[in-house]
Amino acid sequence: MAPNTASLSNDRAAMRVTIGDMAAALGLTKSTVSRALNGYPDISANTKLRVKRMAEDLNYMPLSHAQAIKTGRTRSLGLVLQLSDHDAQRPFLAEFLAGVSAGASTEGYTLTVASADNDIHLIDTFRNLLRDGKADGFILPRAMVDDLRVSMFRDADVPFVLYGRQDNDTGCAWFDVRGEDAMHDAVRHLADLGHSRIGFINGGTIYNYAGLRRDGFVRGMAASGLNFAPELVIEDAMTPEDGARIGARLLDLPNRPTAIVCAVDRVALGVYKAAEERDMKVGTDLSVVAYDGIHEGAHAQPPLTTYSVDNRQAGARLATLLIRRIGGEPPEALRETVAATFLERGSTGPAPQSAHT
Amino acid sequence: MAPNTASLSNDRAAMRVTIGDMAAALGLTKSTVSRALNGYPDISANTKLRVKRMAEDLNYMPLSHAQAIKTGRTRSLGLVLQLSDHDAQRPFLAEFLAGVSAGASTEGYTLTVASADNDIHLIDTFRNLLRDGKADGFILPRAMVDDLRVSMFRDADVPFVLYGRQDNDTGCAWFDVRGEDAMHDAVRHLADLGHSRIGFINGGTIYNYAGLRRDGFVRGMAASGLNFAPELVIEDAMTPEDGARIGARLLDLPNRPTAIVCAVDRVALGVYKAAEERDMKVGTDLSVVAYDGIHEGAHAQPPLTTYSVDNRQAGARLATLLIRRIGGEPPEALRETVAATFLERGSTGPAPQSAHT
DNA sequence: GTTCTTGCCGAAACCGGTTTCGGGAACCAA
DNA sequence: TTGGTTCCCGAAACCGGTTTCGGCAAGAAC
Structure with a gap:
């Protein structure tokens, strides 16, 4: 079963090929080899080639600590x-x-x-x-x-x-990832489905993405010919609990939205809860589309429509x-x-x- | 607001104190300083003290790459x-x-x-x-x-x-973390509450903890004077989906358990779902106790009783x-x-x- | 045929540490 | 006084790289 476990110990300290080994094998000095590998102009093309081929063959890799001590960079x-x-x-x-x-x-x-x-x-x-x-x-x-x-x-x-x-x-x-485009497209998608009262629950405004996604939502509304309702836009929701709370507020509005766009999947799952508590069926009574593509979304009831991030x-x-x-x-x-x-x-x-x- | 941002660049390459600096300041050589810091026996207690105090004062820290090149260890x-x-x-x-x-x-x-x-x-x-x-x-x-x-x-x-x-x-x-003790105590707790038909949904048996937790469950049953029902013990559940599936199976048993111990919180959340689908109220119709202490458990309905791991x-x-x-x-x-x-x-x-x- | 470039590479110093080796000073006994 | 220990520490090599410097040889210019 186990691929030969000795493989680890063998190569441990012993087998590392150094720049000195390379130099010896090629009949050159360390300095020449080093400069060849680092592309210095005062090394002939021919020599560079030889060195690089040998490095390839011997699977040479400079010890990062050794170069770090001089160059300051450690990869x-x-x-x-x-x-x-x-x-x-x-x-x-x-x-x-x-x-x-x-x-x-x-x-x-x-x-x-x-x-x-x-x-x-x-x-x-x-x-x-x-x-x-x-x-x-x-x-x-x-x-x-x-x-x-x-x-x-x-x-x-x-x-x-x-x-x-x-x-x-x-x-x-x-x-x-262009979250703003996702928000834009989300609105258009909902508008195509006939929604006009569309809410937006944004993420944490300390993060740069929040401003972008908000803009995307606003652009989407404009592009769909819908007018923007400030009372349907809430910022700074990060958790399912936030989503449940804010979702409840939106759904209890006299003229409640028929769809909600969430900037964050987890918040959308909170909105699910608010909807359930009001006996509204997500996907028919209320449409929800979110953003992130977390695993839990796929297994929610109903599975969450979302823009997934890799x-x-x-x-x-x-x-x-x-x-x-x-x-x-x-x-x-x-x-x-x-x-x-x-x-x-x-x-x-x-x-x-x-x-x- | 921002603490002087220059602080980063100042100390960047300039301010690092080397072993040579220390040696010069003390009127010693590098080698003596090195051996003093590394506790070699051929350095007088007095000198060691002086060196270490100076290292403290100057906030000296050996450059790990530099020592790695000789010692092979890089901290x-x-x-x-x-x-x-x-x-x-x-x-x-x-x-x-x-x-x-x-x-x-x-x-x-x-x-x-x-x-x-x-x-x-x-x-x-x-x-x-x-x-x-x-x-x-x-x-x-x-x-x-x-x-x-x-x-x-x-x-x-x-x-x-x-x-x-x-x-x-x-x-x-x-x-x-002694998961086996947790499982043991979970059973005892449930037994104290009057439960006698207790199910156990274990985690992935490729992991070492699964065997331990199973043993803990068995010990807990024995210690509570309850007899072990093999049909109530299921292995290899890792996800909420697993929990829902296995929970359903257990709850549909002719003589179903009144309590279920889960080796993993996420699985317990799946059991919640199976219970809801059968209109059983978790906490009264069915008791569930699990293990891990994930965040979602605290916000489930009802909040999940569990053994939390730090x-x-x-x-x-x-x-x-x-x-x-x-x-x-x-x-x-x-x-x-x-x-x-x-x-x-x-x-x-x-x-x-x-x-x- | 010199001299001046230019191309190419070796020698050696260096980076910041560790470790081996050797020897001076102090102490002891003879 | 001499010789042998023991206690300390300095000198120098080393680790595996990089970089500066200098010089040799071939080719170009005169």
């Missing part, structure tokens, strides 16, 4: 988790980490993870990681509107990439973008956004003919 | 996530990581995270991390019954600690145990277990007087 990406935000990132974390570490490892990088409770701890954590060379740059999850991390790194000229965008975008590289892909892209940033590419060239994928399931349906006017 | 802990297991670890991951990284950082260690899809990828990942000195040892989450990782590391003499226990415990250090504490303890293991302490001395904390909430109540014979 590792930093990720600092902030637990203050209402444990919101939970459902995404595993997939996201898998993506980041996969993306990193294909380029020979590793991932260093730390965590911080509050802002001053956060700064210390970043500084220590930099000082000790434990991270060459950082992935900043959950871009915020006024993001302390961004201003710090911008000033200090530390490479970083955002998961999410930034208005003041100087020096910022990022990957993001957090694994996000992690992988962020890793490669950060590596390129560390390599010196300008941040403006390192900005990617993708669309969320629409999953039409059971929580949306035609508008009820005439609810109760 | 970082490895954690490899396996995503094959049915995304089960999801709810715990954030807290767990926070604990590990906190525990690591108090000892001057950092955390390197990687992920693996399958077993051969897993081995490669471990090997690469070791070969490149990215990890001095590993935390192995979710101890399995027949654990490939354990046998590998045992043979290769790589330091590791388990989250969970192991029957073949040679060379194993671990931290674990995953953050677990992570922190595992980090310090591993560091001590790396430091050379024998694994037998590095085994800790703690009790889960009982949270009596709304899902348990007195046994119904006479259900239907």
Whole structure:
């Protein structure tokens, strides 16, 4: 069953091939080999080729610590988790980490993870990681509107990439999913189904995405020829409990909405609860469409119609973008956004003919 | 608002104090300082004191890469996530990581995270991390019954600690929560409430905890003077869907249980659903007690009675145990277990007087 | 046929630590 | 006084890389 377990111990310390081995095998000196591998101009094309082929054959990989001591770079990406935000990132974390570490490892990088409770701890954590060379740059999850991390790194000229965008975008590289387009399309979809009173429950406004999604919702309403009802738009909902509370408020309105767009899946599940308590059937009496694509949504009753985000892909892209940033590419060239994928399931349906006017 | 952002850049490369600085300040040589700090016997107690005080004053910390190049150790802990297991670890991951990284950082260690899809990828990942000195040892989450990782590391003499226990415990250090005691107590609690037909839905039997919890349940039944009904014990349930399916089966039994013990909270939430579909009220018609302490349990209807696990504490303890293991302490001395904390909430109540014979 | 470039590589210093080796000073006994 | 220990510490090599510097040879310019 087990592939020969000895494989681990054998290669442990013994088998690592050093730059000295390479030099000896080629009849060159360490310095020549090093410069050949690093593309210095004073090495002949021929020699470079020989060296690189041999490196390939011997599966040579420079020991990152050894070069770090001179170059200061250790081929590792930093990720600092902030637990203050209402444990919101939970459902995404595993997939996201898998993506980041996969993306990193294909380029020979590793991932260093730390965590911080509050802002001053956060700064210390970043500084220590930099000082000790434990991270060459950082992935900043959950871009915020006024993001302390961004201003710090911008000033200090530390490479970083955002998961999410930034208005003041100087020096910022990022990957993001276009939640605003999803919100826009959600409204259009509902309008096509005949809905006109459409509510919107937005996520945490400290995060940058909230403003974008709100704009997307507003644009969608305009594009559908519907007029915007301020009383149907609520901000800062993050949890199912928020959703239940706010959902209840919306559904108890004299002229209640027939559909609700949620910026966050978990909130939508709370809205389900509010609807059930009022004996309204989600998907017929009330349409709900949300955003995230969490696992629980697929198993809710009815299954939640949503725009799904591939957090694994996000992690992988962020890793490669950060590596390129560390390599010196300008941040403006390192900005990617993708669309969320629409999953039409059971929580949306035609508008009820005439609810109760 | 922002604490002077310049703080990051200032200390960046400039301010690091090296062993050479220390030597100069003390009128000693590098080698003496190094040996003093590392406790060599050929340095006078007086000199050692002077050196260590100065190190304290100057906030000196050896650059881990620099020592790694000679010692092979880099003061970082490895954690490899396996995503094959049915995304089960999801709810715990954030807290767990926070604990590990906190525990690591108090000892001057950092955390390197990687992920693996399958077993051969897993081995490669471990090997690469070791070969490149990215990890001095590993935390192995979710101890399995027949654990490939354990046998590998045992043979290769790589330091590791388990989250969970192991029957073949040679060379194993671990931290674990005594789930078996929780299951035992759960049964006793239910028996005290008058229940006698008690079902048990266990977790994944590939994991080591499942056997333990099953034993705990059996012991609890015996200790309560109840006889064990094999048809009421089901194994290998991990998800809410599993819980709903198995719950349905148990509740449709001719002589159905009045209480169900679940080895996993998420499964219990599935049982809720099965009960609702049969118009049984959880907490009165059916008592449910589970294990984990996930957030959703507290907000279920009724709130789930459960044995809660502090995953953050677990992570922190595992980090310090591993560091001590790396430091050379024998694994037998590095085994800790703690009790889960009982949270009596709304899902348990007195046994119904006479259900239907 | 010199001299001046230019291309290419080796020698050696360096990074920040660790570890081996050897020897000076102090102490002891003879 | 001499010789042998013991206690300390400095000198230097080493780890695996990077980077500066200098020089040799071939080709170009005169």
